[in-house]
Amino acid sequence: xxxxxxxxxxxxxxxxxxxxxxxxxxxxxxxxxxxxxxxxxxxxxxxxxxxxxxxxxxxxxxxxxxxxxxxxxxxxxxxxxxxxxxxxxxxxxxxxxxxxxxxxxxxxxxxxxxxxxxxxxxxxxxxxxxxxxxxxxxxxxxxxxxxxxxxxxxxxxxxxxxxxxxxxxxxxxxxxxxxxxxxxxxxxxxxxxxxxxxxxxxxxxxxxxxxxxxxxxxxxxxxxxxxxxxxxxxxxxxxxxxxxxxxxxxxxxxxxxxxxxxxxxxxxxxxxxxxxxxxxxxxxxxxxxxxxxxxxxxxxxxxxxxxxxxxxxxxxxxxxxxxxxxxxxxxxxxxxxxxxxxxxxxxxxxxxxxxxxx
Amino acid sequence: xxxxxxxxxxxxxxxxxxxxxxxxxxxxxxxxxxxxxxxxxxxxxxxxxxxxxxxxxxxxxxxxxxxxxxxxxxxxxxxxxxxxxxxxxxxxxxxxxxxxxxxxxxxxxxxxxxxxxxxxxxxxxxxxxxxxxxxxxxxxxxxxxxxxxxxxxxxxxxxxxxxxxxxxxxxxxxxxxxxxxxxxxxxxxxxxxxxxxxxxxxxxxxxxxxxxxxxxxxxxxxxxxxxxxxxxxxxxxxxxxxxxxxxxxxxxxxxxxxxxxxxxxxxxxxxxxxxxxxxxxxxxxxxxxxxxxxxxxxxxxxxxxxxxxxxxxxxxxxxxxxxxxxxxxxxxxxxxxxxxxxxxxxxxxxxxxxxxxxxxxxxxxxxxxxxxxxxxxxxxxxxxxxxxxxxxxxxxxxxxxxxxxxxxxxxxxxxxxxxxxxxxxxxxxxxxxxxxxxxxxxxxxxxxxxxxxxxxxxxxxxxxxxxxxxxxxxxxxxxxxxxxxxxxxxxxxxxxxxxxxxxxxxxxxxxxxxxxxxxxxxxxxxxxxxxxxxxxxxxxxxxxxxxxxxxxxxxxxxxxxxxxxxxxxxxxxxxxxxxxxxxxxxxxxxxxxxxxxxxxxxxxxxxxxxxxxxxxxxxxxxxxxxxxxxxxxxx
Numbered sequence: 001x002x003x004x005x006x007x008x009x010x011x012x013x014x015x016x017x018x019x020x021x022x023x024x025x026x027x028x029x030x031x032x033x034x035x036x037x038x039x040x041x042x043x044x045x046x047x048x049x050x051x052x053x054x055x056x057x058x059x060x061x062x063x064x065x066x067x068x069x070x071x072x073x074x075x076x077x078x079x080x081x082x083x084x085x086x087x088x089x090x091x092x093x094x095x096x097x098x099x100x101x102x103x104x105x106x107x108x109x110x111x112x113x114x115x116x117x118x119x120x121x122x123x124x125x126x127x128x129x130x131x132x133x134x135x136x137x138x139x140x141x142x143x144x145x146x147x148x149x150x151x152x153x154x155x156x157x158x159x160x161x162x163x164x165x166x167x168x169x170x171x172x173x174x175x176x177x178x179x180x181x182x183x184x185x186x187x188x189x190x191x192x193x194x195x196x197x198x199x200x201x202x203x204x205x206x207x208x209x210x211x212x213x214x215x216x217x218x219x220x221x222x223x224x225x226x227x228x229x230x231x232x233x234x235x236x237x238x239x240x241x242x243x244x245x246x247x248x249x250x251x252x253x254x255x256x257x258x259x260x261x262x263x264x265x266x267x268x269x270x271x272x273x274x275x276x277x278x279x280x281x282x283x284x285x286x287x288x289x290x291x292x293x294x295x296x297x298x299x300x301x302x303x304x305x306x307x308x309x310x311x312x313x314x315x316x317x318x319x320x321x322x323x324x325x326x327x328x329x330x331x332x333x334x335x336x337x338x339x340x341x342x343x344x345x346x347x348x349x350x351x352x353x354x355x356x357x358x
Numbered sequence: 359x360x361x362x363x364x365x366x367x368x369x370x371x372x373x374x375x376x377x378x379x380x381x382x383x384x385x386x387x388x389x390x391x392x393x394x395x396x397x398x399x400x401x402x403x404x405x406x407x408x409x410x411x412x413x414x415x416x417x418x419x420x421x422x423x424x425x426x427x428x429x430x431x432x433x434x435x436x437x438x439x440x441x442x443x444x445x446x447x448x449x450x451x452x453x454x455x456x457x458x459x460x461x462x463x464x465x466x467x468x469x470x471x472x473x474x475x476x477x478x479x480x481x482x483x484x485x486x487x488x489x490x491x492x493x494x495x496x497x498x499x500x501x502x503x504x505x506x507x508x509x510x511x512x513x514x515x516x517x518x519x520x521x522x523x524x525x526x527x528x529x530x531x532x533x534x535x536x537x538x539x540x541x542x543x544x545x546x547x548x549x550x551x552x553x554x555x556x557x558x559x560x561x562x563x564x565x566x567x568x569x570x571x572x573x574x575x576x577x578x579x580x581x582x583x584x585x586x587x588x589x590x591x592x593x594x595x596x597x598x599x600x601x602x603x604x605x606x607x608x609x610x611x612x613x614x615x616x617x618x619x620x621x622x623x624x625x626x627x628x629x630x631x632x633x634x635x636x637x638x639x640x641x642x643x644x645x646x647x648x649x650x651x652x653x654x655x656x657x658x659x660x661x662x663x664x665x666x667x668x669x670x671x672x673x674x675x676x677x678x679x680x681x682x683x684x685x686x687x688x689x690x691x692x693x694x695x696x697x698x699x700x701x702x703x704x705x706x707x708x709x710x711x712x713x714x715x716x717x718x719x720x721x722x723x724x725x726x727x728x729x730x731x732x733x734x735x736x737x738x739x740x741x742x743x744x745x746x747x748x749x750x751x752x753x754x755x756x757x758x759x760x761x762x763x764x765x766x767x768x769x770x771x772x773x774x775x776x777x778x779x780x781x782x783x784x785x786x787x788x789x790x791x792x793x794x795x796x797x798x799x800x801x802x803x804x805x806x807x808x809x810x811x812x813x814x815x816x817x818x819x820x821x822x823x824x825x826x827x828x829x830x831x832x833x834x835x836x837x838x839x840x841x842x843x844x845x846x847x848x849x850x851x852x853x854x855x856x857x858x859x860x861x862x863x864x865x866x867x868x869x870x871x872x873x874x875x876x877x878x879x880x881x882x883x884x885x886x887x888x889x890x891x892x893x894x895x896x897x898x899x900x901x902x903x904x905x906x907x908x909x910x911x912x913x914x915x916x917x918x919x920x921x922x923x924x925x926x927x928x929x930x931x932x933x934x935x936x937x938x939x940x941x942x943x944x945x946x947x948x949x950x951x952x953x954x955x956x957x958x959x960x961x962x963x964x965x966x967x968x969x970x971x972x973x974x975x976x977x978x979x980x981x982x983x984x985x986x987x988x989x990x991x992x993x
Contacts, residue, residue, distance in 0.1 A: 029552070173367040228404060230389045231397025244405050244560075247552030263386060271386045275379055286372050290365050298361075302368060313378045320385040 004060055005354035008284035011277045012347050013053070015332035016340070018274070019258075020049055023335050026246045026261040027254035041254050041335050048337035052344035059348025060355075067349070068296050071117075071124040075143075078117035081110035082150040091154075095327075099154040108338040111151050111159045115166070115307060116346050118147055122167050123299035126174040137180060140171070157195075157202070158328035162314065166307035170299060202324075212321065222257065223321050225250040229260035230320065237267030254335040256327060259319045274333070275316075282309045285350055291357035301353040304346040406548040406563070407472050407555070409436055412504045413542020413567030415526050418519060421612075421794055424579040427519055427533075427624075429505035433488035435480030440555030441498030442467045448496050455490050456480060467498070472555050478524050482506045502547075507533075513621045514586055515577065517638040518739055518792060521624035529627075530636060532573065532793070535740055539796050539805065542570040569799045576612035576794045576808075581605050581883075584913030585615040588887075588906045593619050596892035596902065602639040603887040604771055605910060608779035608875060610810035611788030613737070614883065614914070616640050641735075641742040644768040648855030649705045649837075649899065650778070650873045650886075651764030653825065656702060657781045658725035659713045660824050661817040667699045667828060674701075678708035681755035685711055688854075702828045703836030705852060707763045714762025719753045722762065728816045729777035730787055731769050737790040738808070745769040764855065775886040778873050781825050782849065782881050785817040830878035840904035841874045843912060844938045844980050845922040849881070850874035850907065852899030857891070867891050872903035876911055877923045883914040941987060943977040944970050949991060959987045967993040 023045050028038035067074065085091035085099060092102040100107040122140060131137040144167045151160040172181065196203045201219075212220030212227070229245035232238065243264040246253040253261050262270050285305025292298040308331050315330040317323045329336050331343050389397065412434070418427035435452070442448050449464040456463070458479045466476050475481075481504065483491070488501050507522045520531020528537035545567030550560040582605075589601045602618035618639035622630040637643070659665045676692030677684050687693065687707045693700070701709030714722055726732070732747040746768040748757050760766040772790055780787040789811035796806040817825075829849035832838040838850040853871035856863040870892060875884035887903045887910065895902060914920065939959070944952035952970050953961055959981070963970075972990035975981060 169371060173364050173371065175363065227389060227397055228401035230386060231394055232401050234390050234394055234398075244401075244550065244552075244558065247556075247558060249404065249553045263390065268387060268390045271383065271390075275383055279376070279379060282375060283372065286368050290368060298364065306371065309375050313375065313382070316382045317378070320382055320389060322381065322385055 003355065004351040005284055005288055007280055008288070008347070008354065009351060011280040011284065012056075012332065012344070015274075015277050015281070016049055016053070016344070018277075019333040019340075020045055021240075022258055022262055022265075022333060023254045025241050025265065026243065026258055027335065029246050029248070030251075030253060033248070044337055045335055045340065048340050049344075052341045055341065056344040056348035056351065059345050060351035062348075062352060064297060064300060064349050064352045067120045067300070068124050068127070071121045074117045075114075075121040078110065078114040079147065079150065082114060082147070085110050086150070086153055097154045097156045099151075099156050099159075109159075111154070111156055111163075112338045112342045114147060114151070115159070115163055116304070116342055118144070118163060118167060119170065119303035119307060120300060122170050122174075123296055123303055126170065126299050127295045131171060131174055132177055134177075134180065137171070137176060140167070156327070158314070158326045161326065162307065162311050162328065165310050166303060169306040169310065170303045173302060174299065219325075222250075222325055223318075226257050226260040226319050227321060229253075229257070230263040233264040233267040233270075235268045237263070237265050237270055240265050256315065256325075256329055256334060257319055258334050259316060259330055262333070278309070278312050281305070284354075285309075288350060288354040288357060292353055293356050293358060297353040297356060301350045304350050308343065308346070405550045405558075407438070407551045408546035408548055408565075409473065409500055409502055410434075410475075411502055411545040411547060411565075411567045412526070413544060414505045414569040415507060415522070415542055416540040416570030416796075416799065417572045418532065418540075419572065419574045420577045420579040420582065421575060421614075422579055425510055426515060426575070426577070426579075427507065427509050430508040432482040432484060432504045432506045433491075433501040434504040435476040435483065435488075435491065436500040436502050437467050437469075437474045437476060438498045438500065438555060438557075439467055439469050439471060439474055440551075441557060443497050448499060451494055451496065452476075452480075452491065452499070455487060456483075472551070481524060507625070509624050511583075512625070513623050515582060515617065516621045516624050517618055517635075517640075518616055519624060521622075521627040521635065531638065531740065532575075532738075535738065536573055536793070536796065540570040540573065543568040571805055572797045572799050574794045574797065575792050576607075576614065577616070577792065578605075578614045578914075578917050580917035581910065581914050582615040582617065584910050584917075585617050585885075588909050589617055589619050592889050592892070592902070592906055596889060596895060598889050598892045600639060600890035601888065602643070602771060603885065603906070603910065604640045604775045605883060605885045605914060606775050606779060606790060608783040608881045608884040609788075611776065611779070611790040612794070612810070613790055613792045614917075615885075615910070616739075616792065618643075636741065638739055638741050640771045641737055641739050642770070644743045644745045644770050645857065645869055646765055646767065646855040647769050647774055648764045648853035648869070648871065650774055650851050650853035650871055651767065651769070652702070652705065652710050652762070653778050653781050653829065653851050653873070654726060654729055654731075655710050655713050655717070655722065655762045656828060657729075657817050657821060657825050658717055658722055661725070661821040662717060662721055664716045665698050665713060667702070667824060668697060670698050672696055672698060672701050672706070672709045672712060674704075674706050674708045676708075678711050678759075680711060680715070680759040683756050685759060699828055699831060700836075703831050705832075705837050710763040711759040714758050715755065717762075719750055719758045722758065723747070723750045723753065725816070726761070726767070728787070728814060729780060730813065731767065731773055731777065735770075735772050735776050735790050736811075737772055738793050739772075742772065743770045745773055764853065771886055771888060774873065775884060778851075778875075778886075779881075779884055780816045782822060782829065782875055782884070784819040785815050785822045787813040787816050789813055826878050826881070829875075833874070833878075837898075837900045838872065838874065838904055840900055841872060841908040841911070843876065843908060843915075846876050846911075846915065846920075847878035847923050848874055848876045848908075848911065849878035850904065852904060853888075854897060854899045866897075868897040870897050870899040870902045872899045872907040874904070874907040874911055876915070877920065879923065882918060882920050883911065885910045885914070938980045938982055940980050941973070941975055941977060944973050944989065945977075946970065949989075952989060956987050958983050960984055961987055961989060963989040963991050965991045967991045969993070 024042040027041040031040040032038040091098045092100045094100050099109050125140050129136040148160045148164050212223040243261045289298050289302035311331050314328045414429045445467050449467050453460040453463040466474050520533040522533050523529045528534040545565045548563040550558040585603050592601045605615035620634045622635050627635050673695050674692040677686045693704045693706050734742045734744045776790050791808045833841050833848045833850045837852045841850050851873050855869050857867045869888050869890050871888035873886045875881040885907045887907045889902050892902050942955050944955050947970050970989045971992045974988045
């Protein structure tokens, strides 16, 4: 058996280690204020990181075809969990979304598992079905729609978007007819407009990104605070630990906007390094996909990589003010135990696939 | 084939991903490099908290560099409520030291604000109080430098300078007019804080406050001091209702001294009435000028050539009939036959009525207006009055007659002194001013400079020379004798005007005045003095105001280094007056000889011997007859 793909492994490890360092740097002020314990977040994340890395290494040894075999069951479990989490008393509300199973101070989001579960399911579906015809495309779209619907009931627009878009990315390389894509884009636009009409706060979010200073204390607040972190970072940054914006200016700096703090402390150089690591990860993942010996491995490694890429891009574009605030975390870097764990497990799968390449 | 298709689509996706990453990196580059300054300054505003440091208010100097208004360093109590750990204790201690209400102080220290100024009870604290506060070392309690307006000479020039309020803002006078120049800008000690207001361990940045601009006045400190002193004396001696005076350079309109009574102490302006602190009498007050106004009639008559001062005669019977009314001369029984020069010397009312009638109302009023009466002079002091003069169309002979000797018109002191300046300086009316220049404090760059403003030529230089000559005779030979200064040529004119109340002349209540200048042949300084309702003395300008003006002119001689002059008209002595004699040199003489040489003086000597070795005063000094000369004799 071949060894797994080293560039992917190293970029993931470097991102994770950098992530844990930045979670400490960005969160200790907030953590000492909220929990009177500056290490609160870094310890939580550290535990998940250690478990995640071991899981990744372990999973990299498991033949990925097992997921093909159990894909239906995996998706079913995910969907059941998604329904369960909506029940008050079972699921808990954090940050306005009922998307958590709370275990003490730890929290697990079933939507994170669903992201992986649905990619596995779709990969298998693509292996077995030619989606050039609408008849074959339709069922998978329905499944995606149901999943999206369940997540939107929480509601978690960011995760919903990631799930839909990563499946679309999969269907795109799976040979989806360009006609459908065009129609899908139209449906998507109509859908977005519909969602905006359903909840006007989304429109405000959209407007706030165009001119955050129009409502500096309301919808523009986060993006302004993000720009105040990134801007003063300059070329070389203010130095590790020297962010000012993490001093309560940017709320929960260890989560969605951790990239702002990275930019503030490490400047443009830090941004280039983080981007490079992500690009190495993405390119490695795509190379693995291209070289994969079977179609399931091809789809699965591509799907996982694409999802990480899409989520990273979505987060970065929000943080730098290119798109409205969506509430998406940055893979490997943002605080979030279950997210990190699942992402590392997914990388484990890709690493296993990388062992079986031409 | 299908796989190839997949791979090409993966390439498309990768291409899009790369594009998006490039877009993100470009955006970050824009934010961090191109928009850096903008965002950094905005972010710094967000992070930094400014502890305000007040800039000094500009100084006010006299023309010789004497500080008339400056600042004292004080402290201001500033609280950063977020940093105050024990609100109750802090409030208790502060309220004890400041002797204020505990509840109010508790509100200050608990206020939801980044920086709280304890106003007004915590402003401009002196050293004693502020050191008590700083000794406590209370967290979140800061003392910031402030300055308090300080007037080293207290009441001097108070009505013109004005005063400042608790925020050092000018509230009246020059402090108000030039407030925007005098006000400094706030600097700050910038410290960085988190969003909750707690101080971050980052270096503080000191932003230096900018001091306000300095003003230099045309005022001469020595003359001003003399004027203040003389007005105080006059108030004490005569228990007057008020007194005021202006000293000016007649050749350019610079005000050398200006003051009035009542005045006030600017640092305690709250202890005075609104009238006392707001009225600057020398520019605000309007009243009948009385005889000093005759200078205007005289100038007009000479300029129009209707009278030969030296050869034309006028017979004063004691009264003159005009338009059915009889106007009396101030001297009962009249002055008899006089030349017009004597008319001026004697301040003879019927004589001036005659001049007025000869001029006619159009000509007289044209000169009155040209001399600046009826309109504000435009002096750079606020609250100036414009006075009232008759509308020419409604002037009958009686009004013309009374106007000619200074009744029935209402003028301000500043109008009178500028008009008379024009009459004696060669005929040019200047706009009076008190601010010479405004300078930027650090570089001393001139920001604003007032130059003499020529308003118009009112009379010719030839006429002006005649006016000066006539007014010199008033002092040496006429009613102004009390302003005579030996060795100097002094010109002047007295004035005594009845005050008007509710349309009627008040009985026994006069404003007496004197307008004097020197040297009479080439005036360098002019002084106007008025005393309102002097008591315990016959109210004549010559007896009350002239001696005051004399003292001020004497001070001006020293202050302006005016040289004594020859060729003046010697004073005509009356039996009351003592003559002046020049002391000869007696050093080296024998005592007997010396006594002979000093026959007009009282001689005292000390020492033993027969030869004078020292004399005081020395040779050449002029003293009054009978005054003492001291000699030191030796073997």
